[in-house]
Amino acid sequence: MIRISLVVIAIIICAAHPPLALKKVMDIPLPAGYVRLAQPANSYGAYLRTLALTQDKTVYLFNGAKKTNQDAQYAVLDMDTGNKDLQQCADAVIRLRAEFLYQAGRYSEIVFTLTNGFRCDYVHYAEGFRLNVNGNQCRWQRQQSKNYSYATFRQYLNLVFSYAGTRSLHAQLKTIPMSGMQPGAVFVQKGDPYGHAVTVMDMAYNPITKDTIFLLSQSYMPAQSIHVLKNPEDGKLSPWYSLKAADPIETPEWTFYQKDLKTF
Template sequence: MKRNILMTIILPLFPIAGIEKTANSTIPPHTTQMVNTRPASVVDIPLPAGFKRVNYPPTSFACWLRKIPIKKDTLVHLYNGKLKINQGAQYAVLDIPVGDKDLQQCADAVMRLRAQYLYDQKRYSEITFVDNIGKKYTCPGKTDSIHFQRYLEMVYSHCNTVSLEKQLHPVNDFSTIMPGDVLVKGGSPGHAVMVMDMAANDSGKVIYLLAQSYMPAQDIHILKDPLYRKLSPWYWVDKDNLMVYTPEWTFASFHLRRW
């Protein structure tokens, strides 16, 4: 999803009415009630009973994503300080500045998270994004936060869902989904969301979290699961997952990409 900086495009919401499972509807037999409803201070969202987080190396992108702080306030604000009209999509809001420009939208938020991780790891030369005509935008190296933000704004201005979809590598088997992967549909309209965390139980069932920004630029937020409210905000990994329904977009499983 991308915009001309001088013009905002209003994206259509892909309707999911008719497939949403309410709290009183039938859910899969392996679905368990959420336990531990304490508020999280980082992306350490409470798990369903019987699930444990998947272990990843301490310096991995997966572990870095898990440590991002979240706000106590669950309201999503736009770049101009106004509240987003739809306040029903988010479970939690990441404590990451959105800036005061209409720039850090969906693909931008994905690139922001990846860039910040690599920067924190001092892997500056790996912070590279490619626009639609193949031009690369590489981080100039270690710099202060102001210049790093300027670099990111340049990336936001030239790269979008189309270029991100081209840059990332297709994941042919959805069951291998992992934190840091991106569901991205390039185009105008288009959209991108990032896999933030994963957990599994002893039966081999796997669940994951998704996060997004949107248009206009807004706080990055953990998405609710509109399909199974008792599991929300977690999503099931299912070999038959041909579609992934999020509150404001519908993806096909073949939209999954990896860095």
């Protein structure tokens, strides 16, 4: 009887807390007939596919409050937002790219253009230089000792988030055709006064229909959890988007066009 009771208890616990099916971006299911596009080892696309997802689908703001609109996301990345209103849309694009490069030890490639055109690189910051801002002019000044720790890396990103945005990201990235899309590509509009940017997180292909599909992620205003977007135009395909889809590309909170596609 004791053994039966324990089994019953275990069943009740499992029912109340079912195992999480989606642990990483690569666990997001594909529509029938599709296979994920192969990504080179140690590539940005391979990295994005391994990013962890949270145990629920709630998007939180930087201050811990829940975002008002909880209908835009399919899944949420398990990546901190910080406690300041900094990591918004373009900043999320920068964060993902920078995290990949930092974890790969490719420090010299961590360079982002600020709104005034200044190329703000991580190596200068890690070597102890700090940004001196005078009006619209920036220059490095050595103020601290060398430190390549992750904490210093996050401080550098907060600096970039403070002075970069969709306009500077739009200027830094290279425009590519939709046929050239790869995971890590970015849809970005510089806007006036505000733009928006989203990252292509994963891609798959149907060898029968020759259709290619992709996932998108975003942060938004105010700063919030980075999340994988639903496809509001095609509930059967969602959260995937089709490369064959006509302009415009409707996401839950923004409209993009094929001409908005860029890459690092």
